[in-house]
Amino acid sequence: MDYVFDAPPVDRELLDFAVRLVARAGRMSARGFFGGDWHSRRKEDGSEVTEIDVAVEEFIRAELTRRVPDDGVFGEEGGSTGGTSGRRWVIDPINGTTYFTHRVPLFTNDLAYEDEYGPAIGVINMPLSRQMVVAGRGLGCRVLSGTDLDLRSGRRAQVSERTGLGGARTLMHNPAGWPEELLSALHRRVFLVPSSGMIAALVTGWADAGVIAGPPMGYEDVAPMPVIVGEAGGRVTDLGGTPVLEGDMSVLVTNGRLHDAFVQLVKDLPRSRDWQALADGE
Structure with a gap:
């Protein structure tokens, strides 16, 4: 599933919903990070999971069910829930659980949305540095800082212009x-x-x-x-x-x-x- 540049732009209101949802999930994970009232365990694949991972994913799933009940959902902790729309949300409630459990503030909250054209929305939230990287197909990529979640005020992201491999x-x-x-x-x-x-x-x-x-x-x-x-x-x-x-x-x-x-x-x-x-x- 490659990225389709010439597909129709994703709905701006849906992107705004995703941004605000992930921001709320980030606040949940930050409270868990500083609160410390949780335990971790090893899953069958050897990776770690905490009660905070599960709680954050359950929160995101519940909000998606309210807003887009016909869409499918795939989450790291809860697996796949089928939908009828052909569209799907992908959740990584705490990307970097090992960072989280070792009190290293480098974990993220990740959310993606896929429609009939492929990848349409991507959100990577860094709750402890209060930065978020957000993109919607056809709407550009922006970096949001602090508590301002208005996409229009975010800094437009653009990759470097380096063309040579040497020293990249x-x-x-x-x-x-x-x-x-x-x-x-x-x-x-x-x-x-x-x-x-x-x-x-x-x-x-x-x-x-x-x-x-x-x-x-x-x-x-x-x-x-x-x-x-x-x-x-x-x-x-x-x-x-x-x-x-x-x-x-x-x-x-x-x-x-x-x-x-x-x-x-x-x-x-x-x-x-x-x-x-x-x-x-x-």
Whole structure:
């Protein structure tokens, strides 16, 4: 499911609803972060979950049921709820639960909306820094700060204009589990920066690219990316160049101008066709 630039714009009121909903979810998670009255446990896949993850997702689901009862919903904690409209919302109530449980204020609240044309709305909320990256198909990408949720007052996001791979500011997410071949190849060509907040950094132009190559991401982790990155002028795929929502859940996000060069760099690696085996350390 690639991003369709020439599809009709998404409804502005629906985008505004999504923004305000995620802001409320962010306040819930912030209260949980500072309140501390919760426990975490390991799920079957080894990832962490807390009562706050579950409560935030249940809140978002309830609000979606009230506003758009015919739409489907997929959430990290509650799974899939079928709808009749052919449209779907994707929820990651706390993206970065490990940050949350270790009291590191870098988690986000993520929401995406998909219609008959594909990705239509993406919202990534950083509740403790009070910033939100928001995009609607055909409506652009904006960064909102503080308590002002008016899309018209947000700063318009735009990717960088760098065209050469040499020295490109490239963010790495969780590089400890990366294949040595990939780290070495990138280190020789680009300027690597370990960092969170990859999408916000890219769409505001201070990073030129970002790579996630460790354990596979979940669909809910990547669902907001196509519309946010696309509306800011960038491009997002997996490391092999496949649209990110159809790929192996690795992530390559760039300003667009650098994308083909990054994909070629990965393709030139030994065993690049067996990329997931490399990422899993096999």
